[in-house]
Structure formats: structure tokens, C-alpha cells
Amino acid sequence: MDNHFVSTDWLADRLGDPDLVIVDGSWHMPGSVRDPHAEYLESHLPGAVFFDIDAIADKDTDLPHMLPAPAAFAGAVGELGIADTMTIVVYDQFGMATAPRVWWTFKVMGAPNVLLLEGGSPKWRAEGRPTESGPVQREPQWFEVRLDPDRVTDFGTVLARSRDREAQILDARPAARFNAEVPEPRPGLRGGRIPGSINVPASLLTEAGAMRSPDELRQLFAERRIDLSRPIITTCGSGITASALALALEVAGAKDVSVYDGSWTEWGANPDAPIA
CATH class of the missing domain: 3.40.250.10 (Rhodanese-like domain)
Structure with a gap:
């Protein structure tokens, strides 16, 4: 098991x-x-x-x-x-x-x-x-x-990390939302992404309703130049698929993964939050 x-x-x-x-x-x-x-x-x-x-x-x-x-x-x-x-x-x-x-x-x-x-x-x-x-x-x-507070991240921490060129912030939303090509499903939210974040759509993590194998996931993350040995923050629309992405990262071998609980629902509604 x-x-x-x-x-x-x-x-x-x-x-x-x-x-x-x-x-x-x-x-x-x-x-x-x-x-x-x-x-x-x-x-x-x-x-x-x-x-x-x-x-x-x-x-x-x-x-x-x-x-x-x-x-x-x-x-x-x-x-x-x-x-x-x-x-x-x-x-x-x-x-x-x-x-x-x-x-x-x-x-x-x-x-x-x-x-x-x-x-x-x-x-x-x-x-x-x-x-x-x-x-x-x-x-x-x-x-x-x-x-286990290390598994969750708040707005202030993500804001600080987004200014760090070495930060790894992964966004599980579909590419069209990540690139602001379609409106967010929740009204009133700006379109776009956290500056410096990398798109890993949750749809890529599974096949036929099951999580992909550790090797397949490692390949997926390697293609996006994600270093599994370094800290990673996951985000999405409201913390649902960010959790699936956190799971996939753990399956692939990442040891330091936290979920930005507020995700885009918080970030996109905050006028003080920078957007790419």
C-alpha cells in the first residue's frame, strides 16, 4: 500500500x-x-x-x-x-x-x-x-x-515570496485562467496570475481519475524546471486544486510543499496584490 x-x-x-x-x-x-x-x-x-x-x-x-x-x-x-x-x-x-x-x-x-x-x-x-x-x-x-502549520501559507508570505526570483509558486488553474484569456468563475476577481508563478494545470496530474505515477509526475515537473528539493507553494482558484497539486508534488518526492489557502479568490480581489 x-x-x-x-x-x-x-x-x-x-x-x-x-x-x-x-x-x-x-x-x-x-x-x-x-x-x-x-x-x-x-x-x-x-x-x-x-x-x-x-x-x-x-x-x-x-x-x-x-x-x-x-x-x-x-x-x-x-x-x-x-x-x-x-x-x-x-x-x-x-x-x-x-x-x-x-x-x-x-x-x-x-x-x-x-x-x-x-x-x-x-x-x-x-x-x-x-x-x-x-x-x-x-x-x-x-x-x-x-x-502542521508548514502545510499552509498565507497572503503575506506569498506576497513576500513572489518578489523572490528563486521562489517556486505553482498555479493549478487551467491555462486560460492563468493567462487571463477567460474570466474567473467567481465574479469581481481580476484576471491574471501571481508574478513569477508557474502554471501546472490540475488536469495534467491525473489520468482516468487516478493520480499519475511518480515517474510521470517527476517528468511533468522537470519539464517546467521545478526543483522538488526546494520549497514550493501551490495555489489555484480557492485552494481545491492547489491541494491536488500539493499531493502530486508529494507523490513525486517533494518534501517542502505548502498550499496558499486563499489562492486567487483572495489574491485577485486584493487591490494591493500585484498581478502579471
Whole structure:
């Protein structure tokens, strides 16, 4: 078993394990007509609980789904029946799109054993494996947070690093948004990119709903002259695909990766933030 992923076979063999919890981390872009919670209630992996990315978030900011305070996170996931001592397996409805954000959130909060389901829900369903509908009520648990602040970066740090020619800031948005060729999906945001940032669209990180191999990812980053031995900051629109990019960097062997949580939603709305 990789230290990031588990297979559908591995998970199928452990359904019902009291020390394992399955988490549906599906989320949809703003303006989408789809409701991830409604889709979860309609059909989900057996015993899975729903992690609401927009709800388990900082309520004291206008920015979307920013990291919650540690106590708020602990309370929310404890109510879902998740303890820090459990093996946590996260999946989403796309394969490997939004589950990495949930994985990253648990990692920031110190979960020692959080993994992603290779291929996610699409692979599970394609193999004819069981699903169920309706809510799942687990026994409440205690989640002890051990915050890892090195995994998250704020506006001030990114602003300072953007002025450093040696900084590595990677943007996971599609190229058309990175180059301001199309408007941002959130109204009121300027188009463009953080000066000096490098575009690594999240769509390049996966194939058929699964993360590409470590060798393929290393090649992808090498083509963009990214040094995996040096610190890297990832960003995107609102911290979702930046988390997938952080995961891909870790899989490729990077050791010092942090996510700019506010991402372009914060940067593009701030008149003091320089834009290329």
C-alpha cells in the first residue's frame, strides 16, 4: 500500500472495519447546478460519511472554504465519527479531483493515517462494487488536532515570496485562467496570475481519475524546471486544486510543499496584490 493511496480491492476487503472510516469529499464549482450532498445521499460507498468542504471551514471570512480553526475542525469531524487514531480513506465522485483537498485538510490537522481511494467513486462503481443511499450516522469520536502549520501559507508570505526570483509558486488553474484569456468563475476577481508563478494545470496530474505515477509526475515537473528539493507553494482558484497539486508534488518526492489557502479568490480581489 502506497503511503498516499489505497486500491479498491484493499478498501473492499476492509468494509466494516471499526478502525477505518470512509469519507466522501466531493465538491462542485460555484455556479454548478449539482449538489454534492444530495448526490451523496442518493448513492455513496458503504458506510461513508460526507465531508462538506464549504461547511467545515472558517466562518469568520468571506473567502470560500478556508481552513477552519482547529477546535471547530475537531468538533465537526468528531461528530462525523472520525477519530485521529483511525485510518481515514477519502474519495470523490470524479476520481481524484476534490478528495485531495479533504486529504490535505486532515494532514494539516495532524491525522497520521489519511489516504485516498485510487480512482475514487467512478472506479469503485465501474467494478460493480456495493453502494448505499441515505445518511450515515456513526458514533461520535474524539479527534485530537496536531496542527502542521508548514502545510499552509498565507497572503503575506506569498506576497513576500513572489518578489523572490528563486521562489517556486505553482498555479493549478487551467491555462486560460492563468493567462487571463477567460474570466474567473467567481465574479469581481481580476484576471491574471501571481508574478513569477508557474502554471501546472490540475488536469495534467491525473489520468482516468487516478493520480499519475511518480515517474510521470517527476517528468511533468522537470519539464517546467521545478526543483522538488526546494520549497514550493501551490495555489489555484480557492485552494481545491492547489491541494491536488500539493499531493502530486508529494507523490513525486517533494518534501517542502505548502498550499496558499486563499489562492486567487483572495489574491485577485486584493487591490494591493500585484498581478502579471
